[in-house]
Amino acid sequence: MLHYLAQFADDHILFNLFRYLTFRTGGAVLTAMLVAFVVGPGLIRWLRKKQKQGQPIREDGPEGHLLTKQGTPTMGGVMILLGVGVATLLWADLTNPYLWAVLLVTLGFGALGMADDYLKVTRRHTRGVPGKVKLAVQIALSLLAAIWVVWQGTPEMKTGLALPFFKDLVIELGWFYVPFAVFVMVGASNAVNLTDGLDGLAIVPVMIAAGVFMLIAYLVGHALFANYLQLHAVPGAGELAVFCGAIIGAGLGFLWFNAPPAMVFMGDTGSLALGGALGVVSVVTKHEVVLAITGGLFVLETVSVIVQVASFKLTGKRVFRMAPLHHHYEKKGWAEPTIVIRFWIIACILAIAGLSTLKLR
Template identity: 75%
Template sequence: MLYNLLFPLADQAGILNLFKYLTFRTGGAVLTALLISFFAGPSVIRWLRRKQGRGQPIRTDGPESHLTKKGTPTMGGILVLLALTLSTLLWTDLTNPYIWIVLLVTLSYGLIGFADDYLKVSKRNTKGLPGKLKMAGQIAVAIVATIFIMRLSPEPLSRAMAVPFFKNVLLQLGWGYMVMAVFVMVGASNAVNLTDGLDGLATVPVMIAAGVFSLIAYMVGHAVFANYLQIHHVPGAGELAVFCGALVGAGLGFLWFNAPPAIVFMGDTGSLAMGGALGAMSVVTKHEIVLAIVGGLFVLETVSVIVQVASYKLTGKRVFRMAPLHHHFEKKGWAEPTVVIRFWIISGILALVGLSTLKLR
């Protein structure tokens, strides 16, 4: 909004030229989202605590240490979405369609997560929204978003998937691209949701991935940089760097309240939304495979659940002491902060590997 209002006046006041630069507006989005989180956080948490009473139901079959978290309010993702949305609307070019598409996916997935959290709290159980209904909603939103992305993407990118480490390699998937894009958005959303099982565990990896995709979006949207790095240029995608900045700021602000011991949980409201945002950004920037590298921690958590379920159904034996993977290490005796910080380190390493794909061609 500030770009649309103030940049046209740059001829009258030279300082307003600053709003032309994505780097300036990205920094502004980070700080704005962070400040909104800091100032609105206490009020939002008090409201959640008042409305929820006994807080999020805790699984009795989980690690015993989790029973001490009884009474902690959930749906803290509302704070993330509030800070992210306001900051995005304030600092981005609102005529850019990619901003609205990614914001649509983020808020829609957040709404699905809110419904799930609300049922958990109101019904006092850990099941929430029926899995099939939740999945159907996510798929429907992803299909709509993918159709718009395909229409906006230049040829030959509209139905193609780029391959990292290889310059000018595009896999033309035809209508199969829609299946792949939907899988990426829904998969990323649920992968972050599975990872969000310990205080702060999912928040920092999401921030790291958002920081990486802020740089990717900037490079992909800049014709000169895209040509130099030999990556595929997507006109207009650079504006998503500002959105990513807002996501980093919102995540950082939420972490203030979610750091161990958390005084509020993100809930599906936040985890589904943040994962969906990462998935949508990877589809727009044609870096879907890179998301699997940068978000490798989320992939590991998801695979651990798949392996655990498959092994138990086929052999009656469990591979891990408990899935997702972070619970396995808790069961082995690792303290919660140890698991969280070590997983953060893994996420940072994977982010560096993902960034290397921009240059190694």
């Protein structure tokens, strides 16, 4: 919205600032963080009043959770969505077509997660929206976004899969690219959801990944930088840097209340939305494989669940003491802050690995 002030730059030189993507991205970070800080206390009080007993805790989960997390409200992802939504609408160029695909997935997945959290709280059970229904809604929203992104793409790259470490290698997937893009969005959404099991565990890796893709979006959206780094340019993708900045700002604001011991959980409201957001940004910027590297922590958590289920069904034995992986280390006696901080370190290392692909070609 504020981007429109740039047209008055000839009359007021101060308005020229709104031409610059870097300035508007910084504004989005600060705005989203401020919204989360302002909304957070009141939202938490309201959630406590309405939910009373807080988020239902798995009885088959780590024993300590029944003592330390009982009564903590969920649906804190609302403050993240408010921060991201307000900051993006305020600072981004609303004529950018990619922006609306990203908002569709983020807010749509957030609404789905909110419905899931609501059912869990009202029914006092850890099962919310049926899995098949949840998956069907995710696929439908992702399909709409994928078709829109392909339609807006350049002819040479709209259905191509770019591989890191290679200068010109693009695998042309044709219309198979659409289901592939849907898989990326849905997979990323559920991977973040599986990771969200300890105080602060999911939100920091999400912010780290958003920071990586904020830079990637800026670079591939800038023809000069893309050409210098031998990246595949995506005209218009730079505007998603504002959106990624909003995720970082809202995430910082949320972490203030989610830091151990958490005052509120993001719930599926936040985790499904943030995972889907990272997925669709990677699709727009043509860096889907880099998301798997940068978000490797989410991949690892998801693989641990798949391995655990497959092993138990095939052999009757469990590979891990409990899945997802962070619960395995809880069962081994690691303190929660130790697990969280070490996983943050892993996320930082993977982010550096993801960034290195921009130059190692």
